[in-house]
Amino acid sequence: MEDTNDLIEQRFKKLSDLRNSHIDPYNGRFNPDSQAAELHEKYKDVGKEALESHNINTSVAGRIVAMRDFGKASFAHVQDTSGKIQLYLKKDILNDKFDLIKKLDIGDIVGVNGRLFRTKTNELTIEVRDFVFLSKSLRPLPEKWHGLKDIETRYRQRYVDLIVNPNVKDVFTKRGIIIKAIRDFLESHGFIEVETPMMHQIPGGAAAKPFKTHHIALGIDLYLRIAPELYLKRLLVGGYERVFELNKNFRNEGISTKHNPEFTMLEFYMAYKDYNFLMSFTEEIFSHVASRVIGTLKVPYGDAIIDLTPPWPRVPMLDAMRQKGVPEEAITDPLKARQWAESKKIDIDKGASHAKVLDEIFKEFVEPDLVQPVFIIDYPVELSPLAKRKPDNPELVERFELFVAAREIANAFSELNDPVDQKERFLKQVEAKTKGDEEAHWMDEDFVRALEYGMPPAAGEGIGIDRLVMLLTNSQSIRDVILFPQLKPE
C-alpha cells in the first residue's frame, strides 16, 4: 500500500508531533470499566439532577467517530463495540491536556474517564477528566453522513465497512447468534459436535468439483472437502448416535450472489430416525433459531414475508412438477421428457439420463416459485447415491430438500446403510464419471468397508448456514453474510 495523500500526511505529522512530546499513541494502557450501551441502559431512567448529585465516574475506550470543536470546549462521540457515547472536553477541566485535542482525529482510538452528566438536550455524556491515546488512525474514515457505499471497498476493506456501517456489524453479530442457537439446540437434543478432516484423499459426500492441493511429505494430492458426510457416517458405524459438524466446505465452482467457494454447512446425523422425523425436527430447528434471533416466525425477505410457522407442506418432487403443468408423459418417458424440456428452452446435456432431465426441469420450472417453506420429497434414486430407497418404490429415495425463498436451504435423507447397494451405486457414479460427468461421486472403498461392519439406520441432514443467515438477515447476496468474500486480487 504505497498510496498516500495530504490527509494521510497530515496525520503522520500529528503522530510525529505526539512522539516529539513524548507521547507514544500506540503504547497507551487503559482498562475501561464500562461500555457505551451499558451506560445508556443503566442510567436511562436517571434524570439530569439526580445524575449530577450522584457524581458518577466512569471510563470507556473506543474510536472517535465525530468531533465538534468550539475554541475552549469540544464535543465528540466515541464508539465501542456496543455503541456510541458523547464526550465533553473542556479546557478548564483538562487544563494543559486540552491542547492535545488538536492532535486528535476522527478514527483515533482513545481511553477516557470522567463524570457522567446530561447535556441540555438530555444526552448522556462523559465530562472528560483525562484521556489517553490508544491508537492513532493514519487514514481518514469515510464521510459521516453517507458512510461507505462502494461495494468493492466494502468487501475488500471489511474492517472499514464494519466501523462505519452499523447495520453491517449487526448482520455478522446475528450470524454469530444464529450459529450459537443451532449449537445450543443440537446439544440440548443429545448431539456431540465433532471435527472430521477438511483435507480428503477422496472428496466425497456431494456432487461437486473440488479444490486440489498437495502434501509434500506424503507425496500425495489432497482435496479440500466438498462435504463431511462420509466421515460423519463412519462415526455412526463407530457407535455415536447423534453427531454434528458445523464448518466450512469448499467447492471449486462459480461465484455468485448465492455461491462462495468456501461456505459454511451444518451436517447432523441421528441414528434410529428417518427422513419423516427429520422434517419435523427441521421445523423445530428453524422455529427455535428464528424466534431466538429475530423474535418472530414471519420473516421479512425482499418483497415477501416468509412464514416459518410449522408445519410446512411436504410435496413429492414429481407431484410438484405435475402441479406446475409438466405433462405426465414427460415424467414417465425419458424421450418425451427430453423433448418437452427442449421445447421449453431448457438446456439438457447430451448424455443426461431421465432423472437428470427431470431434475433440470424441476430447477427451471418449479424451484423459482418455492418462496414459502416447502419440503420437496422422494427424489429419483439416481440423483441420490447415498440415500435409502423407499420400500414401496425402489426407484425413489427417502429424501427431502427444503426450499425457502426459491433456494435450496437444506438437504436430507434416510441414510443408505446397505453396503451392497452402496457399492453398486458408487460403481454407477464411477461409470458416469468415466463418461465425462465431472461431478459424479468418487468410489470410496473404505466407506463401503465401514458400512460392511454395520451402520444403524439413521437420518442425516445438511443445512446451508450462509443461506440461512441470508434469510434471517434479509440479505440478497451471500457476500453480505460472509465477512471476507472471495474477490479477484486488487
Added chain:
RNA sequence: GGGCCGUUAGCUCAGUUGGCAGAGCAGCUGACUCUUAAUCAGCGGGUCGGAGGUUCGAAUCCUCCACGGCUCACCA
C-alpha cells in the same frame, strides 16, 4: 465464459453539444465553553481506473485491458 451497467478529490456524488475539473462532507488556518450533519470566515486537495486512437482540443467519442455490480451460463 457471454450480455448490460459502473469506475471523477480521503468519502458521497455532479459534470450540458467535445471547449478552463465542480459541490457537500472530511482536512488545514482563524473565531466560538451545551454541540450533535454545530455555526461563521478563509485556504489547500485531481494520473477523471489503465493503455492506445480520433480531434486544433477528450472526464466526455472509438478500441483494448483491469476491477466491480447485475444477469445468463455453471453450480443437485
